[in-house]
Amino acid sequence: MTTTSGNNSARPGVSVIGLGEMGSALAAAFLDGGHPTTVWNRTPEKADALVAKGARRAESVRDAVAASGLVVVSVKGNAAARDILELAGDALSGQAVVNLTDGTSAEIREVAEWATGQGVGYLHGQIMTIAPGVGQPETVVFYGGSDTVYDRHRSTLGLLGGRGTLVSADAGVPSLYGMAVHGTMWGTLNGFLHAAALLTDEGIEVKHFLEQAGASISALSGIFPMIAGEVDSGEFATPFGALEHHLPSVEDLVKESRARGIDDEFPNYTLGLVAKAVADGHANDSYARLVEHFRKR
Numbered sequence: 001m002t003t004t005s006g007n008n009s010a011r012p013g014v015s016v017i018g019l020g021e022m023g024s025a026l027a028a029a030f031l032d033g034g035h036p037t038t039v040w041n042r043t044p045e046k047a048d049a050l051v052a053k054g055a056r057r058a059e060s061v062r063d064a065v066a067a068s069g070l071v072v073v074s075v076k077g078n079a080a081a082r083d084i085l086e087l088a089g090d091a092l093s094g095q096a097v098v099n100l101t102d103g104t105s106a107e108i109r110e111v112a113e114w115a116t117g118q119g120v121g122y123l124h125g126q127i128m129t130i131a132p133g134v135g136q137p138e139t140v141v142f143y144g145g146s147d148t149v150y151d152r153h154r155s156t157l158g159l160l161g162g163r164g165t166l167v168s169a170d171a172g173v174p175s176l177y178g179m180a181v182h183g184t185m186w187g188t189l190n191g192f193l194h195a196a197a198l199l200t201d202e203g204i205e206v207k208h209f210l211e212q213a214g215a216s217i218s219a220l221s222g223i224f225p226m227i228a229g230e231v232d233s234g235e236f237a238t239p240f241g242a243l244e245h246h247l248p249s250v251e252d253l254v255k256e257s258r259a260r261g262i263d264d265e266f267p268n269y270t271l272g273l274v275a276k277a278v279a280d281g282h283a284n285d286s287y288a289r290l291v292e293h294f295r296k297r
């Protein structure tokens with residue numbers, strides 16, 4: 001299905017299945033981008049606002065899948081995503097499906113394998129924003145799966161976020177990219193919030209601290225390429241800033257926390273990792289050596 005916009009460019013139709021917080025934002029982005037947009041949701045009333053903006057309400061999943069050359073799915077859980085797509089029956093064959101439903105790599109691969117077996121051109125997408133960030137130029141979306149689908153629908157998918165990339169031919173990989181970002185975020189946030197508890201215990205405003213220390217904290221992101229290189233190469237020897245030099249600082253943080261009655265579990269966990277690596281003979285290695293602790297044993 002195509003339409004003719006004011007500037008005479010034909011825009012392909014898109015169907016969006018699942019109109020929760022995220023699916024509604026995805027559908028609105030396609031509508032705002034001038035694409036004829038068909039929507040379906042289990043609870044039909046959730047389509048009302050989009051229909052009022054110009055979307056077409058599909059009466060069934062089959063109708064939604066058949067209506068457009070690109071089908072986008074965003075629901076809670078990949079088991080639900082597959083159950084819903086199964087309702088489309090043979091309308092699926094030959095269609096392009098982009099599933100933006102979060103899950104583990106195994107859950108996502110299971111849907112991808114099933115869909116590919118139905119003759120679907122399949123792409124999984126991991127969107128790295130909350131609903132208001134959909135369509136922003138800085139919004140990152142990691143895609144994995146069919147490069148044919150990605151290339152054909154690249155400009156339409158670009159409406160979801162300016163920084164979309166195909167990271168793998170394997171649909172399960174984008175979720176790992178997403179988890180890696182989230183895991184890094186939570187670790188960093190836990191460290192910052194522990195620091196905030198320490199500062200506020202002393203009566204120091206965290207904002208004031210940031211005014212003075214913001215540059216030191218921002219500089220942390222500059223360390224990641226070095227760590228990545230060490231982990232990828234397995235070479236951890238370093239002339240400066242080795243684990244033996246981290247050890248006293250982590251010990252101080254734990255002691256300070258304990259003395260103030262602040263929860264010390266988070267820094268104490270770090271202390272355990274550093275102390276063990278030093279005891280195991282890695283005192284002169286970089287902090288990246290600790291990756292071995294997290295690997296399968």
Ligand SMILES: NC(=O)c1ccc[n+]([C@@H]2O[C@H](COP(=O)([O-])OP(=O)(O)OC[C@H]3O[C@@H](n4cnc5c(N)ncnc54)[C@H](OP(=O)(O)O)[C@@H]3O)[C@@H](O)[C@H]2O)c1
Pocket residue numbers: 018019020021022023024041042043046074075076077080083084100101102103127128129130131
């Ligand atoms: N919201 C965010 O900020 C955000 C950010 C990044 C990624 N995501 C991901 O986007 C996906 C959707 O999240 P959301 O926030 O939009 O969720 P949500 O607001 O809770 O909406 C859930 C959607 O899934 C549908 N659904 C759930 N189980 C279903 C089933 N068995 N059969 C049919 N439909 C079913 C719901 O339909 P009903 O309306 O009928 O219940 C609704 O459309 C998730 O994978 C989420 O992790 C969300």
